[in-house]
Amino acid sequence: MAHDSHSVSHAKTLPADLSAPAFVDGWKSRALIVGAVFSVVAVILAYLGQSQDPEHLGWDHLLRAWTMGTMITWGFAVGGLTLLMVQYCSGGKWGLLLRRPLEAMSRTLPLVFVYWVVTAIFDKHLYLWAVYTTKDATEAALNSGLITEIQAHCLNFKRPMLNPFTYWWVSVLCFAIWGWYAWRLNTLALKRDAQGPETTPYWIKKLENISGLGIVIYSVIMTAAAIYWVMSMDVTWFSTVYGLLFLVEQGFQVLALGIIVALSLSKAEPYKTILRQTEQHDLGKLTFAFVMLNIYLAFGQFLIIWSGNLPNEINWYLDRIRGGWGVIITLDFIFHWLVPFTLLLSRDLKRNKKRLILACKIMIFAVAINQFWLIEPNFRDAARKLHFSWGILEYVAVPVAMTAFWVANFCMELKRRPLVQVNDPHLAEILEPEHANA
Amino acid sequence: MPAREGTYGLLAEFETPGDLVRAARKAHDDGWRRLECYTPYPVEEAAEAIGFHRNKVPLITLIGGLLGGAAMFAMETWISVLAYPTNFAGRPTYSWPAFIVPAYEWTILWAGLSAGFGMLALNGLPALYHPLFNAPNFRDGATTDKFFLCLEALDPKFELAESKEYLETMGPVSVVEVEY
Numbered sequence: 001m002a003h004d005s006h007s008v009s010h011a012k013t014l015p016a017d018l019s020a021p022a023f024v025d026g027w028k029s030r031a032l033i034v035g036a037v038f039s040v041v042a043v044i045l046a047y048l049g050q051s052q053d054p055e056h057l058g059w060d061h062l063l064r065a066w067t068m069g070t071m072i073t074w075g076f077a078v079g080g081l082t083l084l085m086v087q088y089c090s091g092g093k094w095g096l097l098l099r100r101p102l103e104a105m106s107r108t109l110p111l112v113f114v115y116w117v118v119t120a121i122f123d124k125h126l127y128l129w130a131v132y133t134t135k136d137a138t139e140a141a142l143n144s145g146l147i148t149e150i151q152a153h154c155l156n157f158k159r160p161m162l163n164p165f166t167y168w169w170v171s172v173l174c175f176a177i178w179g180w181y182a183w184r185l186n187t188l189a190l191k192r193d194a195q196g197p198e199t200t201p202y203w204i205k206k207l208e209n210i211s212g213l214g215i216v217i218y219s220v221i222m223t224a225a226a227i228y229w230v231m232s233m234d235v236t237w238f239s240t241v242y243g244l245l246f247l248v249e250q251g252f253q254v255l256a257l258g259i260i261v262a263l264s265l266s267k268a269e270p271y272k273t274i275l276r277q278t279e280q281h282d283l284g285k286l287t288f289a290f291v292m293l294n295i296y297l298a299f300g301q302f303l304i305i306w307s308g309n310l311p312n313e314i315n316w317y318l319d320r321i322r323g324g325w326g327v328i329i330t331l332d333f334i335f336h337w338l339v340p341f342t343l344l345l346s347r348d349l350k351r352n353k354k355r356l357i358l359a360c361k362i363m364i365f366a367v368a369i370n371q372f373w374l375i376e377p378n379f380r381d382a383a384r385k386l387h388f389s390w391g392i393l394e395y396v397a398v399p400v401a402m403t404a405f406w407v408a409n410f411c412m413e414l415k416r417r418p419l420v421q422v423n424d425p426h427l428a429e430i431l432e433p434e435h436a437n438a
Numbered sequence: 439m440p441a442r443e444g445t446y447g448l449l450a451e452f453e454t455p456g457d458l459v460r461a462a463r464k465a466h467d468d469g470w471r472r473l474e475c476y477t478p479y480p481v482e483e484a485a486e487a488i489g490f491h492r493n494k495v496p497l498i499t500l501i502g503g504l505l506g507g508a509a510m511f512a513m514e515t516w517i518s519v520l521a522y523p524t525n526f527a528g529r530p531t532y533s534w535p536a537f538i539v540p541a542y543e544w545t546i547l548w549a550g551l552s553a554g555f556g557m558l559a560l561n562g563l564p565a566l567y568h569p570l571f572n573a574p575n576f577r578d579g580a581t582t583d584k585f586f587l588c589l590e591a592l593d594p595k596f597e598l599a600e601s602k603e604y605l606e607t608m609g610p611v612s613v614v615e616v617e618y
Contacts, residue, residue: 299538302535303535303536303538303539306535307535307536309527309529347496433456434483
């Protein structure tokens with residue numbers, strides 16, 4: 001910033017109180033109410049579904065929907081941790097803007113762990129490999145017509161990887177690694193703020209070094225988690241881009257939530273001072289990139305499998321297109337790509353708080369549709385046969401309740417520390433008037 | 439076409455983009471309409487300050503992109519369905535998933551070309567002559583580190599001596615008269 005002698009500085013000053021505004025408590029209580037109401041609805045639906053002929057799948061549907069809720073909240077927590085690491089490596093004023101919300105997301109990991117433990121305890125209702133753990137059991141199930149020949153073959157062939165023991169240990173190890181990174185980055189950030197500006201270069205390097213390796217490790221273990229938790233619901237199918245699809249989905253949903261949080265916080269200090277249109281626009285552009293990346297990978301996977309048309313691959317798609325599922329994937333396409341793409345294409349929309357928030361809400365809704373489309377057709381009663389039952393409504397009730405409780409947890413964490421990191425050179429830049437830096 | 443002789447305008451030089459934007463905003467507020475900012479890199483606020491909100495380049499880009507995508511998709515459909523219907527591994531001749539990638543590429547290509555040529559068509563470039571290059575400080579600094587505001591003589595408010603005084607009040611480094 002080359003201010004010469006006769007021009008005065010027009011920089012804004014940071015307010016003295018950097019803590020989260022009081023209305024964050026309001027968000028929390030609202031989230032808790034929504035969570036409680038939908039929990040009750042979920043239990044009622046489970047009983048209704050359990051008593052419904054001919055399937056009696058109420059509690060099974062609750063568990064499947066629970067997995068969906070786990071995946072969505074896991075996306076926010078671990079995705080938030082990862083975007084935190086990315087912005088430490090990339091730098092940029094948008095990173096300073098989102099840092100504290102992202103830290104708060106990463107600190108919700110214990111709740112996600114609890115969510116996951118429930119799916120792990122009831123793994124027999126979700127994963128064939130958890131039911132048929134030996135060759136004999138698989139053989140018996142095949143003979144009594146409970147599983148198909150291809151399923152039996154895959155169960156036996158993939159058993160070294162897909163068995164309860166490995167599943168538990170890999171998952172716990174993944175959580176331990178994410179937990180360590182979340183703990184480390186969160187503690188160091190506070191330490192950094194407690195020290196003077198002379199330490200800034202040290203901290204920039206330090207956090208960059210931790211995060212750089214962290215991103216690489218994250219990409220590997222999140223692929224493992226996505227394979228164990230969701231892909232292995234169908235033992236017969238595999239796709240090498242699967243982990244990457246979840247990775248991009250996490251970036252997609254975390255940026256959407258980050259924008260909603262930052263823009264909503266800007267109604268009061270300190271975000272009122274630090275949120276500039278420039279960074280809002282930048283975040284919109286970054287989100288747009290994730291919208292494109294997502295359709296690129298998702299369509300790429302489909303195009304390759306469609307071109308190959310091999311019996312061990314294409315059935316996964318046919319399970320998810322035929323028998324009414326075509327409607328869901330069309331909705332997924334519309335809300336996951338068409339609507340966000342069209343909206344975020346506009347420069348004016350990215351600079352308009354209200355409309356940008358609306359676009360981000362649509363994106364998070366799309367994440368839910370996508371997870372539903374990924375999870376439910378894995379089960380024999382639903383594959384190629386989308387049909388109404390009380391149980392299927394669990395896919396609304398359970399994830400809404402779980403996400404609401406997660407939001408309450410997030411708000412609690414957000415209140416824990418000042419919303420702006422002060423020991424950062426970007427802070428001076430973000431307080432400058434926009435045109436001076438343009 | 440105005441006569442190309444006499445005074446083109448008054449050119450004020452500023453040290454920082456902030457000073458330029460403040461000056462431009464004030465001039466626009468005071469009723470100036472024939473005025474222009476010149477900066478070595480894009481300063482969006484300068485464009486906004488003089489009431490320059492939007493242009494037609496985004497629309498041209500959108501139309502170009504849509505036409506490009508539609509053209510390629512139509513061509514692929516015509517080739518595969520009508521001109522050379524061929525059995526590839528038993529797939530239907532109208533296999534739309536395979537058409538998406540080239541259609542997408544053409545969307546990008548035509549959007550890009552439309553943006554580039556649309557911009558050139560609308561902004562009058564390439565121009566062989568511009569009066570402002572008669573000012574030595576503009577020649578030296580306009581593309582490196584100086585920020586300029588030009589009040590043009592075509593503006594009804596323009597009056598040489600008065601307008602020069604008016605510009606002097608905004609704290610410029612210099613104000614010079616530029617001839618056609």
